[in-house]
Amino acid sequence: MDLTLYKLSPLEQWIADKYLENSIFTPQDLNIHRIAAMFGGEIVYLRTKSHARWDDGTGEFLINLDSRLDEPDARGAFFHELCHPLRHTGNQTMLPKAFKDLQETQAAIFQQYAAIPFFMVQELELPRFEREIPYYWAHVFNIPVHLATRRYHQIKGRIFQAQSDLEFMYQQRSLYRKADPANWCDEAKEMFRLAIQRKKDKGVVFE
Numbered sequence: 001m002d003l004t005l006y007k008l009s010p011l012e013q014w015i016a017d018k019y020l021e022n023s024i025f026t027p028q029d030l031n032i033h034r035i036a037a038m039f040g041g042e043i044v045y046l047r048t049k050s051h052a053r054w055d056d057g058t059g060e061f062l063i064n065l066d067s068r069l070d071e072p073d074a075r076g077a078f079f080h081e082l083c084h085p086l087r088h089t090g091n092q093t094m095l096p097k098a099f100k101d102l103q104e105t106q107a108a109i110f111q112q113y114a115a116i117p118f119f120m121v122q123e124l125e126l127p128r129f130e131r132e133i134p135y136y137w138a139h140v141f142n143i144p145v146h147l148a149t150r151r152y153h154q155i156k157g158r159i160f161q162a163q164s165d166l167e168f169m170y171q172q173r174s175l176y177r178k179a180d181p182a183n184w185c186d187e188a189k190e191m192f193r194l195a196i197q198r199k200k201d202k203g204v205v206f207e
Contacts, residue, residue, distance in 0.1 A: 001130060003122055005162040006155060012113045019117060027120055027140050032078045035114075036063060039086060043078065050077040054085035061085035072138070076115060076147045083110035112151040115143050121155070 008016065022038050024030065036043050041054070041061035047068060054061030063081045065074045087110065088103050116137055127136050138148035 001156060001159060005159045008118060015113050016117055016119050032075055041085060050081055052081040052084045072142055072144045075142055076144045079115040080107050080111040082114060083107035112154055115147060116141050116151045
């Protein structure tokens with residue numbers, strides 16, 4: 001997996017910039033209480049489903065994490081819930097289902113970027129076998145394997161798209177070079193000249 005081909009999305013870059021501005025450089029720096037405070041929020045633990053509440057005016061927020069979750073799952077839930085106060089506005093309970101579904105999808109994307117920042121992934125030595133990568137990331141970032149697996153497939157998919165784009169570009173350039181008379185061999189140039197001459201002899205006008 002060639003990580004040099006990976007390009008960050010604007011949201012991913014925004015998260016990376018926020019982390020770096022606040023001296024969050026390594027997986028060990030990804031303390032969820034520190035990150036919550038950095039953005040103006042707090043974390044509490046209750047025996048209820050994880051959720052976030054926030055004030056659009058002040059930007060302050062409270063993230064409740066289900067106290068029944070183990071640490072990796074709680075961390076995964078935190079990065080999901082963090083998206084809502086940072087990227088969404090309004091009372092979630094009053095939104096139509098389609099909008100709530102959209103926001104949940106956005107939160108799932110945010111969760112991947114925030115829990116496993118790419119600039120940190122770049123500094124890690126990847127396992128020899130690709131199938132081991134999600135388990136390695138889950139261990140390093142202390143998150144559930146399913147979240148690390150989702151991030152792995154997301155990164156691999158974007159790299160595959162970049163490779164496809166490069167191959168298409170090289171193919172188009174190759175076709176252009178072949179179509180450019182300046183790149184033809186002398187025999188091809190002579191054949192083309194004779195073809196043009198025959199067309200002229202038959203009275204065909206070239207514009």
